[in-house]
Amino acid sequence: MTATAAPFSALPDVGAELVVKYDRRAPGYTRYPPVAAWSAELGPTAYRDALAAAAVDQAGTLSVYVHLPFCPHRCLYCGQDVVVTRRRGALEAYLIRLEEEVDLVTDVVGQRRRVTQLHVGGGTPNYLDDGELDRLWRMLDARFDLTATEDTSIEADPRLGAAEQLTRLHALGFRSVSFGIQDLDLRVQQAIGRVQGAGARAGSCGLLRIRAPARSPSAPAGARAV
Numbered sequence: 001m002t003a004t005a006a007p008f009s010a011l012p013d014v015g016a017e018l019v020v021k022y023d024r025r026a027p028g029y030t031r032y033p034p035v036a037a038w039s040a041e042l043g044p045t046a047y048r049d050a051l052a053a054a055a056v057d058q059a060g061t062l063s064v065y066v067h068l069p070f071c072p073h074r075c076l077y078c079g080q081d082v083v084v085t086r087r088r089g090a091l092e093a094y095l096i097r098l099e100e101e102v103d104l105v106t107d108v109v110g111q112r113r114r115v116t117q118l119h120v121g122g123g124t125p126n127y128l129d130d131g132e133l134d135r136l137w138r139m140l141d142a143r144f145d146l147t148a149t150e151d152t153s154i155e156a157d158p159r160l161g162a163a164e165q166l167t168r169l170h171a172l173g174f175r176s177v178s179f180g181i182q183d184l185d186l187r188v189q190q191a192i193g194r195v196q197g198a199g200a201r202a203g204s205c206g207l208l209r210i211r212a213p214a215r216s217p218s219a220p221a222g223a224r225a226v
């Protein structure tokens with residue numbers, strides 16, 4: 001496996017038209033369904049019914065989202081429901097509960113169902129160390145069929161993790177990383193309590209231009225800055 005660093009200036013220019021288009025207030029798009037669609041009807045019964053409906057066609061494919069709410073510190077603008085902790089034991093306890101929940105879900109939808117999309121979000125998923133990420137992948141791989149997954153993505157903080165972690169994520173099967181960059185202006189970064197040097201951003205994005213035998217031909221390595 002080799003890695004080449006691309007200059008940050010090589011990233012595509014989004015253009016003024018897109019900036020104008022999206023420079024407006026909108027409901028949070030990082031949750032699905034968006035909060036504006038939540039209602040009292042979307043309770044445990046609706047959830048159980050949705051899982052039961054997904055169990056009817058056992059040959060059908062599934063999309064799986066895993067939420068890891070942990071962050072080492074809180075950014076001042078953050079509206080997410082996060083757990084800010086330095087206690088690794090909290091992550092361990094969460095992974096135990098997560099495994100129990102995956103068992104509850106697969107008991108209903110069926111074992112080894114084929115998954116075409118897997119997204120791991122947070123929080124800061126790459127706050128997990130290698131052993132914890134390995135454990136997460138093994139937990140999912142044992143219960144779902146991930147062999148034909150077309151989209152395996154994970155959110156990441158470019159200030160954390162290094163080349164080894166990105167290489168590890170690639171080896172596990174992740175093919176897309178969303179880096180939380182928020183703003184390139186240092187003054188804004190200071191104001192929101194999330195200072196990340198250009199080196200961290202460029203280094204992380206450049207390292208994602210990793211060339212390695214693809215786990216799935218339809219799942220190229222890639223990066224999105226969000």
Ligand code: SF4
Pocket residue numbers: 070071073074075078079080082122123124157180
């Ligand atoms: S890293 Fe993301 S989820 Fe965590 S506190 Fe900052 S904005 Fe919120």
